[in-house]
Structures are given as structure tokens and as C-alpha cells.
Amino acid sequence: MNQISPFKSSAFRITLVYVVLFGISVSIILGFIYWSTIVYKTQQTDDDINAEILELTEVYEQKGYPGLVILLSERIERLRPGDPTLYLLTDHRYQPLVGNIYPWPKVARDVKEGWLEFRLEDGERQGVDGEFTARAKTFVVENRFNLLVGQGMKDLTTLKALVGRALIWGLILTLALGVIGGFMMRQTLRSRLGAINQTSRKIMQGDLRKRIATRGTGDEFDELANNLNSMLDQIEHGMEGVRRVSDNIAHDLKTPLARLKNRVEELRLRVDPGSEEEAAVDQIIQEADGLLATFNALLRIARIEYSEQRKGFSLVDVNSILSDLQELYEPLIEEKGQSLSVQIGGPMEIYADRDMLFQALANLLDNAIKYTPDRGQVSIRSAKSEGQWLVEIADNGPGIPESEYEKVVQRFYRLDQSRTTPGSGLGLALVFAVLKVHRLELQFADNMPGLKVQIIADPAVVTKPLIHESDGDTQGRAVYLPGTQPA
Incomplete structure (x- = not known):
């Protein structure tokens, strides 16, 4: 704060x-x-x-x-x-x-x-x-x-002396009471405004379900909170509508696109091997695979954001995931002539969905390898510092301008230099959605040259489980145990 x-x-x-x-x-x-x-x-x-x-x-x-x-x-x-x-x-x-x-x-x-x-x-x-x-x-x-x-x-x-002393002490007492009253008024203002600001920060972090609490006094602060809550209801309704439209489009197009791909693959069996028709059909199949991957990513992000997978959270060793990633990507790194440095710190267990967290870290490592030039360097590091847990994936590629840090986690956003490379601009959006569900913070930093992607965890938060309960909505909501706060 x-x-x-x-x-x-x-x-x-x-x-x-x-x-x-x-x-x-x-x-x-x-x-x-x-x-x-x-x-x-x-x-x-x-x-x-x-x-x-x-x-x-x-x-x-x-x-x-x-x-x-x-x-x-x-x-x-x-x-x-x-x-x-x-x-x-x-x-x-x-x-x-x-x-x-x-x-x-x-x-x-x-x-x-x-x-x-x-x-x-x-x-x-x-x-x-x-x-x-x-x-x-x-x-x-x-x-x-x-x-x-x-x-x-x-x-x-x-009499002058007595009245003078009485007035002086009366003034001192009055000013003291005034200061105390002013301090109490300031604390009241700070308390009410602080609650609004705290909720606003959580909403800015993406949790549009948060609402500003009212005290039922009917005063100006309650009126302001009610107006802001009504505005947030409309914003959330609009955002949910946009998300559901895009998700429904992805879901509705996925099936016919899969059928189209199957028919194209059947057509490929009928063309002559090595002909121009075969090359054209292969290109169509490749484009269909890319579209299917995009739709799958959109649906995956939607499921993550709607918190459907929080029920499967359990204690997961983050360092074991990093070791698995090292083993999985070492052949690709050797093929590109790159070097991989891995530094594993002390034990780091958090409540998470292992598959979701593995996919998010894999996306980050895949991006680092993808944008690092041949014979470049990629590093993975986990550490504990200043009461926080840190996982860092760094490379010495072209990096990301600081002005783009907040934009690259948006859906379909791609940097100008990345538009000529394969991809849909959903990789970091998926990472951001996964980390948000896990109450983890995503930060970018300049590696001079290259990019550092840092995942920061508060042990007091991520080591406590979530209780998932229905709130009457089809999406459900996450309830945090006492002493925990969402990222």
C-alpha cells in the first residue's frame, strides 16, 4: 500500500x-x-x-x-x-x-x-x-x-492572573481536544477511504468481483460506495459479456474447425506425394492447427479465470516443476546451441494446481528460448529473499520495452517485432491468468540485454489453502482463509 x-x-x-x-x-x-x-x-x-x-x-x-x-x-x-x-x-x-x-x-x-x-x-x-x-x-x-x-x-x-491562567489552560485544553477530534476525524476519513482504495486496487489487479463494503449508515461514504458498486456491476457485466462472447465463439468454431481439419487430412491422402497440391494442403492443416491452438488457449484462459479448477489445489513443490522443465527443454536448448543455467533455492511449496503451474512456467521458458538467439543464455532461478519467494526466468534476447510490460499480458497483444513469428499473443495472457488464480505476482525487468520474468509469492498467502464455495453464480468464487489476501 x-x-x-x-x-x-x-x-x-x-x-x-x-x-x-x-x-x-x-x-x-x-x-x-x-x-x-x-x-x-x-x-x-x-x-x-x-x-x-x-x-x-x-x-x-x-x-x-x-x-x-x-x-x-x-x-x-x-x-x-x-x-x-x-x-x-x-x-x-x-x-x-x-x-x-x-x-x-x-x-x-x-x-x-x-x-x-x-x-x-x-x-x-x-x-x-x-x-x-x-x-x-x-x-x-x-x-x-x-x-x-x-x-x-x-x-x-x-483576578487578571487567575482569569489569564484559566483562559490559557482552557485554550490549551481546547486545542488538545481539537487535535484529538481532528485526529479521530482524519482516522475515520482514512479508514473509509482506505477501504475504498484497497478494494479499488484489487479491482485494478483484475478481480472485478470485489465490491466496496458499506456500513449501513446511509452517509455520503455509503452513497459513494453504492454508486461505485453499481458502476462496477455494469463494468463486470459488460466484461463478462465480452468474455463470454469470445469464449462462445471459440467454443462454437472449435468443432467445425476440427471437422474441417479432418476433411483436409482426408484430402491429403488423395493427392500425389510431393506435388504442389500436397504442399498447399499441408499449409492449410498447419493453419488449422494454429487456429485450434488459439481457440484451446482462449477456452483454457476462460476456465482459469472462472476459477473452475481451484478445487484441485494441493501442496506443490515448485522446485520439482523447475527440475522437470530443465529436463524437458534441455534437448531443444542444445539443438539451438544455447546454454541453460539453473539455480534451485530452498524448499518452496505452495497450494496450486501442478498442471496449470507447469504450463505457465513452460510458456515462460518456451518464450525465453524462442526469443534468445543461437548460442544465447537462458537461466532459471528460485530463491527466498526479504520474506518472499522468487522464481526468475531470464534470457539475453531482444527483451520487452518497459512501456509494454502491462500490455503484453493482454489477450492477442503482440509486440511489433513479434508479429512475423508464429503465435497468437495468448501465451503471457494464459500465464497471467494462472498466476492470478494462484495468488502469485508477475513482474518484468530488464536483463540488459534481454528480459527477466519474475514470479513473486508471499509465503503467508500461498501456503494456505483456498475454500471454494458456490455463491449462486455458475462460476463460483474463492473464499480466503483468515489472514490471507488475494494477490
């Missing part, structure tokens, strides 16, 4: 967008909560200060400076420890007259309309230690006195 880069994965991008939008929206909400809380508390403080100033102003207007001093003194005496209220009355030189903070704030910045924000150092407020921020409003009384009324912002500072 091909692994897609996370940055190229649509599921990853959707998850990333989801997490970013989720984080932004939550940040906006939490930021608004923080801002509204602090603004509300600050506004409440300002309202309390303005109310104090309004009351002190009324007292000053009614009772003058003495009344103002008396009121400030009384209020300062009534303050409890920890009360945030601040008072300070000074002369025009900012010398303290009455108040609970000393001296007039040295480090201060004007905000607006006489508002100040400053820090109180240790001991600057009567009865209270520690540093904290204060907010106050000042104004001048009769150009002789400066009055400051404010409140300590220690509670507000603490």
Missing part, C-alpha cells in the same frame, strides 16, 4: 483547517470573556472612585476645608485591613495633610481626565505591606490643595 505524505493528504489538510478554525474561534470567545471581565471590574472600580469623589465634593462645598479633613479622617479610621480604598490630601507642594498613603505617587502616568495608575511600594500605604498597582483620580481644591481618591488594584491584578 502506497503511503501518502501527510502534507499531501486531504484528510490531514481538513484536520489542520478544522483545528486552526476551532482554535481561532475558541481564542476569540475566551479573549472576549477575558476582556469583558477585566473591563467590567475596572469600570466598577472607576464608578466607586467617582462616587467617593462626588460625596467628598459635596461635603467640601457645604463644610469647607475643615469638614473635608474631618470626613477623610473618619473614613481612614474606619478602613479595615485589606480595604483597597486610598485617600491622600496634600498642599500645593504635595506635602501630605491627611491620607492613608504617603507620599504623593512619584511614579505615575496620566491616563485621562486626572486618572492615574501607579504602583505602591512597601510601606507607602498605611498598615499594608507588599507591592501592588493602584488606580486613582486626582483634582485640585481651590488651587490650594491636591486630593487623590483611588483604590488598590491588587484584587484586579489577582
